[in-house]
Amino acid sequence: MTIDDFIEKFAFAIEVEADTLTLDIRFKELPSWDSLNTLAVIAMADADYGVTVTGRDIEASTTVADIWAIVSSKCAAAK
Amino acid sequence: MNAVRGVALRAVTAATPTCVARTADYAYLEPEERQRFQKATGIAERRIVAAGQCASDLCLAAARAALAHLDWDPASVGALILITQTGDQPVPATSIVLQDKLGLPSTCMAFDINLGCSSYPYGLAVAGSVMRTLGIARGLLLIGDVSSRVCAEHDKSAWPLFGDAGSATALELDESAPPIHLDLCSDGAGKEAIIIPGGGLASRLPPVDGRIAHATGGDGVQRRADNLVLRGADIFSFAISRVPGSIQRAIASSGREAQDFDFLLLHQANRMINDTIARKLGFAPDRVPTSIEHYGNTSSASIPVTLCANAALFDVPRWVVASGFGVGLSWGSATFQLPAAAVLPCIDTDDVY
Numbered sequence: 001m002t003i004d005d006f007i008e009k010f011a012f013a014i015e016v017e018a019d020t021l022t023l024d025i026r027f028k029e030l031p032s033w034d035s036l037n038t039l040a041v042i043a044m045a046d047a048d049y050g051v052t053v054t055g056r057d058i059e060a061s062t063t064v065a066d067i068w069a070i071v072s073s074k075c076a077a078a079k
Numbered sequence: 080m081n082a083v084r085g086v087a088l089r090a091v092t093a094a095t096p097t098c099v100a101r102t103a104d105y106a107y108l109e110p111e112e113r114q115r116f117q118k119a120t121g122i123a124e125r126r127i128v129a130a131g132q133c134a135s136d137l138c139l140a141a142a143r144a145a146l147a148h149l150d151w152d153p154a155s156v157g158a159l160i161l162i163t164q165t166g167d168q169p170v171p172a173t174s175i176v177l178q179d180k181l182g183l184p185s186t187c188m189a190f191d192i193n194l195g196c197s198s199y200p201y202g203l204a205v206a207g208s209v210m211r212t213l214g215i216a217r218g219l220l221l222i223g224d225v226s227s228r229v230c231a232e233h234d235k236s237a238w239p240l241f242g243d244a245g246s247a248t249a250l251e252l253d254e255s256a257p258p259i260h261l262d263l264c265s266d267g268a269g270k271e272a273i274i275i276p277g278g279g280l281a282s283r284l285p286p287v288d289g290r291i292a293h294a295t296g297g298d299g300v301q302r303r304a305d306n307l308v309l310r311g312a313d314i315f316s317f318a319i320s321r322v323p324g325s326i327q328r329a330i331a332s333s334g335r336e337a338q339d340f341d342f343l344l345l346h347q348a349n350r351m352i353n354d355t356i357a358r359k360l361g362f363a364p365d366r367v368p369t370s371i372e373h374y375g376n377t378s379s380a381s382i383p384v385t386l387c388a389n390a391a392l393f394d395v396p397r398w399v400v401a402s403g404f405g406v407g408l409s410w411g412s413a414t415f416q417l418p419a420a421a422v423l424p425c426i427d428t429d430d431v432y
Contacts, residue, residue, distance in 0.1 A: 034115070035312070036115055
């Protein structure tokens with residue numbers, strides 16, 4: 001479970017190129033971002049990391065790093 | 080949880096209005112957004128009532144079809160339970176009005192239950208238990224909603240999701256019927272995920288004051304206090320994380336394995352939710368019938384609507400595990416057998432009774 005893997009999975013989930021995404025990107029400001037992307041990120045966290053990210057988690061997040069922090073801490077808590 | 084024993088499902092019917100609302104025509108989304116919405120949710124079109132048609136009208140049409148199919152004398156029905164969140168009026172319970180309209184005897188018990196997406200497993204539990212315990216030979220479980228009447232048309236987080244439908248499930252005491260195994264859950268801490276905040280007494284607003292103000296929600300959408308608010312991402316997260324366990328518990332208590340069930344019937348909220356749940360449980364898509372493409376999220380009626388939209392699959396006896404989940408939060412699962420040819424195709428009706 002690496003940050004690079006996570007960025008790749010996040011990019012795939014929201015249908016953008018992985019090389020356009022960095023940890024400090026404010027993902028909700030991407031032109032293609034919409035509420036359906038929220039569902040895709042929740043589905044990705046569930047399928048690829050086995051953790052439950054909530055709508056409120058994503059609402060409270062700004063950057064890709066924020067989501068990574070949520071996913072990695074939930075992964076750690078699950079162990 | 081004990082199983083409900085000695086109660087057979089005899090007929091399942093569903094009724095929808097004829098008016099079709101297509102995602103491709105929804106004015107409050109851009110054309111490209113409509114395509115993305117349809118791809119993600121699976122919803123191409125829904126049925127919407129005309130002003131004046133109620134959930135009770137749809138349920139009544141479904142109930143009449145079930146009675147006619149079974150050739151049941153209305154006088155033989157001893158219980159009528161309606162599950163809806165869009166009743167005819169706050170008081171009295173709509174089920175009692177339906178007892179009269181259906182010509183059921185005054186010795187028939189009738190009451191409403193306020194539940195949404197979890198209605199089917201809850202309804203089988205309550206109707207089956209009451210019939211069994213009190214020795215009521217025949218009962219009708221009516222389930223339906225007209226969600227289009229409580230959503231703001233410009234609310235793109237809710238309006239393009241919901242379709243209107245009513246359903247009837249005819250139940251009969253039968254010692255030889257296989258048991259109905261259940262798992263029923265609640266979590267009121269999630270009440271904000273789907274809520275109509277106004278109109279009840281907790282809102283401290285008069286239920287009807289004739290000048291309901293529009294308020295802007297945290298998502299920027301203008302809604303009346305009696306409009307439905309749906310936080311889709313929270314429901315999504317809840318459904319994929321907590322529903323699979325409920326289905327597994329119902330299957331485990333039945334003493335059967337997942338592969339012993341012909342079909343998994345899921346509440347039709349969103350294609351991505353159902354694909355995820357089915358994948359977690361090991362059900363291939365051909366064992367998970369859907370109705371969301373043509374009927375949208377039919378709320379409480381979604382499981383019977385999905386059965387009826389796929390009636391041809393049920394020409395022979397089938398073992399089914401069904402799960403409903405959503406508003407409350409409330410969720411539950413049931414395993415049961417459907418006898419051959421008990422599921423009738425969907426009925427189109429604009430009749431108002």
